[in-house]
Amino acid sequence: MSWAGRMILGIFRVLLVLVHASAACDFGPFPYRATGIVCRMTKPAALLLNQETSQVIQAAFRNAKFPNITGERSVRLLGKVAYELTNIQVNGLSIEKSDVELKENNAIYIAIKNVTASFKGTLTYGYAGAWFLRLFHSVDFEIESSIDLQLDIKLMCQEEKLVADASDCYLTFHKLTLHLQGDKEPGWLKQLFTDFISFTLKLVLKREVCKEINSLAQMLANFVLDLAANFVRDKDIVVDLSLAADSLIRTGFVESHHKGLVLYKNYSSTLSDSVFSPLLLTESRMIYFWLSEHTFSSLASAAFLDGKLGLTIRGEKLQALFELEDTEAQRKAVQMIFQGTSYNDSVAKVWSLAHPQISLQPEGTVVESLVAVEVSILPAGGEPLVVLYMEKEITVTIQAAYAEKKLILQPLDSRIEFKVFKCPADPSGDDPSVRSFLQNMISVAGISEVTSSIASALTSLMNNKGLNLFDIINPEIITRQGYVIVQLDFDFPHHLLLDFLQKSL
Known part of the structure; x- marks a missing residue:
């Protein structure tokens, strides 16, 4: 083939690529409405x-x-x-x-x-x-x-x-x-x-x-x-990072916009009402991540479907929860529930019964969840015996921070409403002391124990993805109505x- 022929063929191939690319990336008149995650590098x-x-x-x-x-x-x-x-x-x-x-x-x-x-x-x-x-x-x-x-x-x-x-x-x-x-x-x-x-x-x-x-x-x-x-994937839970809009290049920053949809087996989310706007981010820090409430809520739903929203407490941790107060009412309630059995022979299981509802607000992340708690004693050589079962609707506001390479989840105000309460030692449920003690114990220590366990699990997951290898400087996690902003500085990631x-x- 002549030089001119090769040149014409080359130009034709380039045009095909450009046509294909533009056709594949038609984001429509309102692309930000489908934006779930944004990354801005200043x-x-x-x-x-x-x-x-x-x-x-x-x-x-x-x-x-x-x-x-x-x-x-x-x-x-x-x-x-x-x-x-x-x-x-x-x-x-x-x-x-x-x-x-x-x-x-x-x-x-x-x-x-x-x-x-x-x-x-x-x-x-x-x-x-x-x-x-x-x-x-x-x-x-x-x-x-x-x-x-x-x-x-x-x-x-x-x-x-x-x-x-x-x-x-x-x-x-x-x-x-x-x-x-x-x-x-x-x-x-x-x-x-x-x-x-x-x-x-x-x-x-x-x-x-x-x-x-x-x-x-x-x-x-x-x-x-x-x-x-890979960082936003955990086995079957996947976050779609396909582009939702064209990237922006300004004199002060580069910004990419991603769908942020959550995929889990047959479950997938959709987003068409994102509140993102480039005006929501500034240029004072090195890196910004903007995440929609929809993405957070979808991740929580996928975690529920995958059976990740469960916790088992036993031994010293269980003892610390039930001995939070050294009062006569506490001792009476514990004696009634455990019937004199050692904490080492007991186990408490906590799990979510339904999809948690996530709402991002200026004061923090508001989580509403229907939760079950089951406490069992393990007699020597016998079958586990359930001594307490309850279902309760919990609403809690959580503030998040990241320090010393660890995620910190701090629960603030909470609201607890019992839906089901079964205690063989009080089958009629007429003794208010047990329920009052449990409500106080859950508010003061139980929710903190659960959020601390979630924070530890998420920290471990992120470190397994290599986050601990980054030198992150003064990270801030800022919640607003409908979205969260993570902003930080960093030193050069030589390992990458x-x-x-x-x-x-």
Whole structure:
């Protein structure tokens, strides 16, 4: 196929990709209404991440596959001179400076200054003179170069996935010097091949380095998306991070919008009334995460369906709950319930009977749940004997915080309403002391024990996903009506970069 034919075919393929991408990412006139999760990275975060751009660029240079360069030219007296550069490799590389700029509605602009790169390989050349003299030689060569690199990275959407496009890549050569082995070859030969090779070499370096950078950018975007998808997944519970709207690039931040729908086996959620607006977030912190009430409520429903909303309490923890008050009424109630049995021979089970209802308010996260509690004693050699069963509707407001790599859930005011109460020691339910004691115990200590257990389980889950490897600075969890904002600063996640480079290169 001719060069023109290949060019037309290439353009046609590009148009097909663009048409396919635009058709797959038609978000409609009101895209934010389907937005459940938002991530905003501000300029300070971009500057911090840019400090390690040099490692990615160096990886791009070293990982680029440079093809053999061949050429031929007619030279007076010598006839035709043919040459081939083979085994081209990066021999040394250093980067002086890297700058990043966020272009309004355009791209992430990265300027790499003074990339000093040394390439080595083998030069084979031959020429035929007018008297049929044929000479062929091979000599090792080294090329010293000084390059500036400019990248315009665009955030695009393909099949509702975020894609980084770094195809706008420009190399400016300030120096390109060819050294033949030991510089023992004649000066005219060195000058000859420098003139021949220089232009072609610049094109090859630009093509291969820019191709590798674009490939790395896409791989890095996929790596981050896979990392995020894994973080919000727990076995069969999955959060859909498909794009809900086009990404925003402003001079102060980059922002992506995701559906945030929860999928669990045959259960899935839908969202069409999100309250998100970019005006809800500021630019004073490095990273912002905006999460809708719908996403939180759907996660709670999926956790209920998966049987995760249950807790077993025994031994010292159970004893601490029932001995919260050292009063005559407490001792009488405990004696009646346990019938003199040791706490070590007893167990309490707590579980949710229905989907919890989640409401995000300025004062915190309001949780309404119908909960069952069953206390059993375990006689030696006998079957478990239920000594207390109750169902109660609990409404509690919880404030969340994250400190010392742990999630903290602090219950505030609560309201308890008994729906079912069964105690064999008080079958008629006429003794108000037992119910009064239990209501006080649940309000003062029981809810705290449950929220503490949930916080520990969530902390363990997040640490298993690698959150504890991040150096998170002054995180804040702020609830508002219908949504929550998590805002924080961070130090550079070196472990992520190393993990990416090891897996990708």
